[in-house]
Amino acid sequence: MSSKSLRSRSHRLSSTQAQLEWLEKGIFKPGGLPHFATKVNGFQDTPLRPHSLDILQLNLGYMCNQVCAHCHVDAGPDRKEMMSETTLEKCLDLIRKTSIKTLDLTGGAPEMHPHFREFVSQAAQLGIQDLIVRSNLTILLANKKYVDLPEFFKTQNVHVISSLPFYKKDKTDRQRGSGVFLKSIEALKRLNAVGYGKSETNLKLDLVYNPSGAFLPGNQKSLELEFKKALKTDFDIDFNQLFTITNMPISRYLEFLIASENYEEYMESLVEAFNPSALDKVMCTNTLSVRWDGYMYDCDFNQMLDLKVDHTMQHIDDVIPEELVQRNICVSQHCYGCTAGSGSSCQGSVV
Amino acid sequence: MSRPYYQSQDLKKFKNISDWSPELGAKFFEYYNSVFEEGALSAREKSLIALAVAHTVQCPYCIDAYTQDGLQRGIERNEMMEAVHVAAAIRGGASLVHGVQMMEVYDKRSM
Numbered sequence: 001m002s003s004k005s006l007r008s009r010s011h012r013l014s015s016t017q018a019q020l021e022w023l024e025k026g027i028f029k030p031g032g033l034p035h036f037a038t039k040v041n042g043f044q045d046t047p048l049r050p051h052s053l054d055i056l057q058l059n060l061g062y063m064c065n066q067v068c069a070h071c072h073v074d075a076g077p078d079r080k081e082m083m084s085e086t087t088l089e090k091c092l093d094l095i096r097k098t099s100i101k102t103l104d105l106t107g108g109a110p111e112m113h114p115h116f117r118e119f120v121s122q123a124a125q126l127g128i129q130d131l132i133v134r135s136n137l138t139i140l141l142a143n144k145k146y147v148d149l150p151e152f153f154k155t156q157n158v159h160v161i162s163s164l165p166f167y168k169k170d171k172t173d174r175q176r177g178s179g180v181f182l183k184s185i186e187a188l189k190r191l192n193a194v195g196y197g198k199s200e201t202n203l204k205l206d207l208v209y210n211p212s213g214a215f216l217p218g219n220q221k222s223l224e225l226e227f228k229k230a231l232k233t234d235f236d237i238d239f240n241q242l243f244t245i246t247n248m249p250i251s252r253y254l255e256f257l258i259a260s261e262n263y264e265e266y267m268e269s270l271v272e273a274f275n276p277s278a279l280d281k282v283m284c285t286n287t288l289s290v291r292w293d294g295y296m297y298d299c300d301f302n303q304m305l306d307l308k309v310d311h312t313m314q315h316i317d318d319v320i321p322e323e324l325v326q327r328n329i330c331v332s333q334h335c336y337g338c339t340a341g342s343g344s345s346c347q348g349s350v351v
Numbered sequence: 352m353s354r355p356y357y358q359s360q361d362l363k364k365f366k367n368i369s370d371w372s373p374e375l376g377a378k379f380f381e382y383y384n385s386v387f388e389e390g391a392l393s394a395r396e397k398s399l400i401a402l403a404v405a406h407t408v409q410c411p412y413c414i415d416a417y418t419q420d421g422l423q424r425g426i427e428r429n430e431m432m433e434a435v436h437v438a439a440a441i442r443g444g445a446s447l448v449h450g451v452q453m454m455e456v457y458d459k460r461s462m
């Protein structure tokens with residue numbers, strides 16, 4: 001796999017249209033595998049609709065210090081998209097006007113946003129119950145200006161959620177880049193040192209596991225036990241929970257699936273593992289995702305496919321929160337990733 | 352016959368064996384699922400045993416299924432290969448230990 005973003009390689013799949021073609025045609029053409037909307041039909045009132053707005057997920061920008069092979073954002077150092085100060089202010093306004101309980105900051109590496117700390121401090125004052133920062137860990141060591149982030153997170157009572165695809169070096173480095181594992185371990189030690197992941201504090205440090213290849217994640221509880229045992233024994237590292245996340249067949253992971261000739265079988269296994277009981281717990285039922293430029297989406301995955309909310313107001317500048325909940329959720333065949341097996345969300349399995 | 356004997360898609364049809372004998376099929380799958388639950392042995396250990404046995408009975412479906420099962424469980428490739436060597440050692444040993452029989456017969460019949 002290349003260590004550059006699809007965008008910088010001018011790869012065909014950097015176009016959302018090309019990705020959607022894979023998801024709509026091929027094995028999903030008429031007579032092939034059922035479309036997600038059809039599959040849902042037998043189990044739930046369709047189309048799917050959100051039932052509340054509890055989680056606001058902001059994608060602060062696509063810039064990242066890493067270029068992971070599976071990245072659904074196509075993030076990388078070359079990506080310059082960043083949320084403007086005006087849009088950040090609009091997001092704070094939305095929090096003030098609603099009863100949003102969780103603010104989930106993601107990217108790219110959200111910490112690379114020039115107003116990151118200022119924004120986190122402002123949001124923390126608005127009474128958010130759970131202020132999540134999705135940190136890729138290596139950013140904490142990437143530059144002097146990030147070294148004191150663990151302390152900053154602590155002062156703002158940030159909930160840190162970090163990706164660590166495996167508790168061993170080989171698999172982690174193959175997916176996330178050479179040297180990433182040892183840097184991640186060092187970053188986890190620094191977070192532990194200020195109290196993150198320790199049973200005697202309330203500073204939450206959760207890890208995210210996603211399979212390093214074309215297969216579905218195993219049982220979340222069993223993998224959590226394995227991770228805890230290995231990280232404690234090998235590195236004396238503590239963390240709270242492990243979330244298992246299914247890789248979504250979009251962006252760079254889609255590139256991998258196609259190039260390795262795993263696409264069809266992977267999609268078949270997602271469809272086969274369809275679990276209707278995950279349906280009312282998929283993220284889009286209580287989440288709003290905002291792109292760096294202020295456009296709104298049902299989830300971060302729809303954002304990457306540019307499937308904007310199905311509503312007359314699609315931009316945060318125009319949002320009337322109570323009206324926005326009255327919408328249908330845009331689905332395509334990537335949605336099977338959220339309902340396979342025990343289900344998958346940004347907070348791990350759902351059933 | 353033009354259809355090859357082993358086809359990877361057939362693995363997905365395994366459950367169809369119940370179609371012609373629902374009662375026995377249901378009993379088999381219930382037993383099968385119970386066997387692989389956490390017990391005195393962990394489900395992870397059982398997965399590795401299944402992988403080794405799959406190589407012994409040389410079932411391509413089982414090898415496919417338990418390699419994927421291992422991947423999902425975070426079993427690493429060196430662990431999988433060690434399990435296959437256990438199968439090979441027992442298989443090879445089972446051939447070799449019959450050499451004793453051969454030696455006995457040879458010695459008895461020879462002057």
Ligand code: SF4
Nearest residue numbers: 064066068071108136
């Ligand atoms: S750290 Fe996250 S955002 Fe950055 S490249 Fe990796 S997966 Fe993408």
Ligand code: SF4
Nearest residue numbers: 282283284299335338
């Ligand atoms: S991909 Fe997004 S829209 Fe589709 S089911 Fe998952 S959360 Fe909902």
